[in-house]
Amino acid sequence: MYKKGIYKIVSNEPLTPAVYRMVLEGDTQYITHSGQFINIELEGKFLRRPISVADYDDNTITIIYKVVGSGTEQMRQMAVGTKLDVLTGLGNGFSTENEAQRPLLVGGGVGVPPMYNLCKRLLAEGKRPTIIVGFNTAAEVFYVEEFKALGVDVHVTTADGSQGIKGFVTDAIREAAIEFDYLYTCGPLPMLKALYDATATPAEFSFEERMGCGFGACMGCSCKTKYGYKRICKDGPVLKREEIIW
C-alpha cells in the first residue's frame, strides 16, 4: 500500500559537503519495510525524485540524499517549513523474516542510508547485525557515529585509504574476518556484483534504476530476473540473490 501526501520539512542539513539529511513530517503509515523509498514532487520538474528512506517513526521520515543534479540542488536549498507533495511506501524493501542471527549490512555511498533503519529493525528483532560502510574518501564518510550509537560493529572502508580500511567493502569482509549468515546491501552496481561474487550466504541486494512513475505503472525501470521481468520501483528495489541476473 502506498499513498500521496503533503509533508513538511522539519530539518535539512549537510552531513558532508554533498550529502544532506532531510526530515519530513507527515503520515508514515504506508511505510512498512526498511529499504522502501519515497517519491518527491519538485516544482518545475516533470518527474518526481525517488529517495530511499533512511529512517522513520510515527510521524517523521528521514531521507539522506546526495546533490547530483538540479533536482537535488533544489532540495538542498529548501527551507524548513516547506511543504512537499510525496508518494510514500514505495517498493518492496528488505525482508527480515528469516532465521539469520548475524546479518551483515553493507552500504556504499548513498546506499548507506537504507541500512540505518534496517539495522535498527534487526536489533529490535534481537539479531546481531554488523555494518560495513564504503566510501571513496574520508571527506565523503557519513553516519558512522549514528551506527555506532546503535551499538553495532561498524567497519569503514575508503577506496583511497584516507579513513578505515583501504579498499572496497569486500576487503573489509576479508580483513576484519567478519562472520555472518545473511547479507543485506545497497550501493553502486559494481559493489553489489563484487559482494554477490565474494559471498555465499542468502542475500538481498537493493538496485537503482532511472524511474518514471516510481509506483509500477510506466515500466520504465524493468529488469530481467530468474523469476521473470520485474520493475525495480514496484517489485524491487530489493532482489534476492537467487533471482538476480547480472
Add this chain to the structure above:
Amino acid sequence: MVKHFDTSVELCGVKLNNPVIPASGTFGFGREFVEYYDLDCLGAISFKGTTRDARFGNPTPRIAECTSGLINSVGLQNPGIDKVIAEELPNLRNIFHNPIVANISGFSLEEYEECCAKIDKEEQVEIIEVNVSCPNVHNGGMSFGTQPESAAEVTRRVKAVTTKPVFIKLSPNVTDIVAIARACEEAGADGICLINTLLGMRIDTVRRKPVIANKMGGFSGDAIFPVAVRMVYQVANACNIPVMGCGGVSSASDVIEMMMAGATAVQVGAANLKNPYAAKEIIEALPQEMERLGIERLRDIIGIVK
C-alpha cells in the same frame, strides 16, 4: 440549487460517464492505480499496449526527463495477448466497471489481425484501439502509421476480423496527419485516436551519451499539448468519425480545449505518472470548469471551434 453538469459522451455507441480515459502505457492494467483510488470515476481505461507474444521491451535506462514532459523508450513491454486475456482482463473487470479500451500493437499485419480477432471475442472489451504509432520498436508500430497506405491496410485487416468499434491510434511523427487519418476512415476505421508520442532525444552532456539506452524515445507530457490540439483539430475537421484526443492533457481545462478542437473523448497519459490521482482530479474539476465556461453538456462543445 446545485446545477447539473452533464459530462457524458458517446463513442461509436459506447456511453461514457465522462470523456476522460487514462492513455495506454501510462496506466498498466489498472492494478497500480486501484491502490490510490476507485477507478469507476474514469470514463474508460485504455490498457497497456498488447502484442501477440510477451515482450520485455528495450534496455534501460528507458526514461529521460524533459522540461514539462518525459521521453520513454519502454518498447511495448507486455505479457502477451493470451496472458492479458487470461489474467489482466478479468482482474481489470473486477476493479473497473466502465468501458475498457483494448490497445493492440503489432509487428506484422498478421499479428494485428490475430490479436484483434482474439480481443474482439472478449465481452469485457468495448473498444479496440490499434496502435500503429509506437516510436520505440523497429519494424513495427510506427512504420505502419506513417504512410496512408499501410495505415489503411492495417485498418482493413483488423476491421475484417472484428465486430467492436476500432480506433486507429496515430503517430504525430508524419508530414500529413490528415491524409493518414482519412485513409484509415476510408478503410473502415470507426474512430481515430491521436496523438502518440513525438520522437525525441536527450543527451547526458557529462557522459557525452544519450540518456536513453535506445538513444531515442517518445516525448510526452504537458509540452506536447499544443501539437496534440492542432492535430486533433485537423483530423476532426477532415474526418466524419469520432476522435479520441491524447497528448499532454493535465487539467480539466485541457480536456475542454481538446474537445473544442474536435475530440469526443480525451486521454490522459504522462500526467498519471507524475501524479497517480491526475485522471481522477481532472474529472472532479470538470463541473467547475464547465460552470466557468458556461457549458451545461460537455458533448455540445465537441468540435465547436471551426
